[in-house]
Amino acid sequence: MTRVAITGARGRMGNLILEEIKNAPDIELVAAFDIVGLGQKVMGDVLLSDAGDLKKVLQETRPDVMIDFTVASAATDNICTAAEVGVSLVVGTTGFSPEQTTRIHRAIEDGQVAAVISPNFSVGVNVFWKLVEAAAMALREYDVEVIEAHHNKKRDAPSGTAVKTVEILRESMGLDRVVHGREGLAVRTKEIGVHAVRAGDIVGDHTVLFAGPGERLEIKHQAHSRAAFASGAVRAAGWVAGVKPGIYSMADVLAGVDPSV
C-alpha cells in the first residue's frame, strides 16, 4: 500500500485525483492540503490541512509520496519541504521559472528522494511527444508551429506541455529561435512559432504543424477530460514509491522502467 499526500486538494485537478485515489486499491490517502476549505473532511478521516502546516503534518502522517497540482510559486516551496522530510514526489504543476526549477532539482537531490515531474500525465500526450520527435527528425527543413488551447482560468502560457514540445523540436530540428505569437511586419526565418489560445472551458489541445512545399502534416492531441491527467498522476505515485532517488518523467512510468534499489 502506498501512502499518499496531496497538495492543491481543492483544485480542479486535486478533486479528480482524490476520486482516482478512492478507486485505487493499492493507494491510501493520508494527508491533503490547500489554502481554502480548511478543516473539511476530504476522504474518510482525512481532514484538509493548511498548506502552512505542510512540514508538521507530513512528519506526523508519514506519506511515501506527495502529489502536487497547485501553482508554480506554491509548488516550489511545497516540493522543497517534502524533499527535506524524505517524501517522494509526483509534480504536475506547470509554469516554473528556471530559478524555481533549479531550486526544485537541488532539493530533490539533497533530500535523496524520487520524483516524477511531468507537464502532462496523460498517456496520449506522451505518445504525441514520441510522434512529434519522429516527424521532426524526418522534416527538418519544414516550417514548424506549435498551437495550444486551454480554458480561460489557466495562468501560465504557453502551457507546460507546449514548452516540452518546443524542447523536443529544438533538439530534433536543430532550431534555436522561438517566436511567441506574431504581430507586424517580419519575414519568417528558421524558427519555431508558438501560439497560446485561452478560451472557455477547453481542457487542453496541442497541435504541431509541419509545412513544406505543397503539403502540411499536423499532429494533434485533444484532452476531453482532466481524468486522463489524474489517472496518470496516481499511477505515477504508485510507481515512484518503489524506485531509487532521482528525477523521472512520465515516459519512464509508462515504459515500466524498474530502477528499484
Ligand SMILES: NC(=O)c1ccc[n+]([C@@H]2O[C@H](COP(=O)([O-])OP(=O)(O)OC[C@H]3O[C@@H](n4cnc5c(N)ncnc54)[C@H](O)[C@@H]3O)[C@@H](O)[C@H]2O)c1
Ligand atoms: N501535469 C499535468 O498533467 C497537468 C494537467 C492539468 C493541470 N496541470 C497543472 O496543474 C496545476 C493546477 O491546475 P488546476 O487546474 O487544478 O488549478 P486550480 O487553480 O483549480 O487548483 C490549484 C489549487 O491549489 C491550491 N493552492 C494554492 N496554493 C497552495 C499551496 N501553497 N498549497 C496547497 N494548495 C495550494 C488552490 O487553492 C487550488 O485549490 C497548474 O499548474 C496546471 O497547469 C498539470
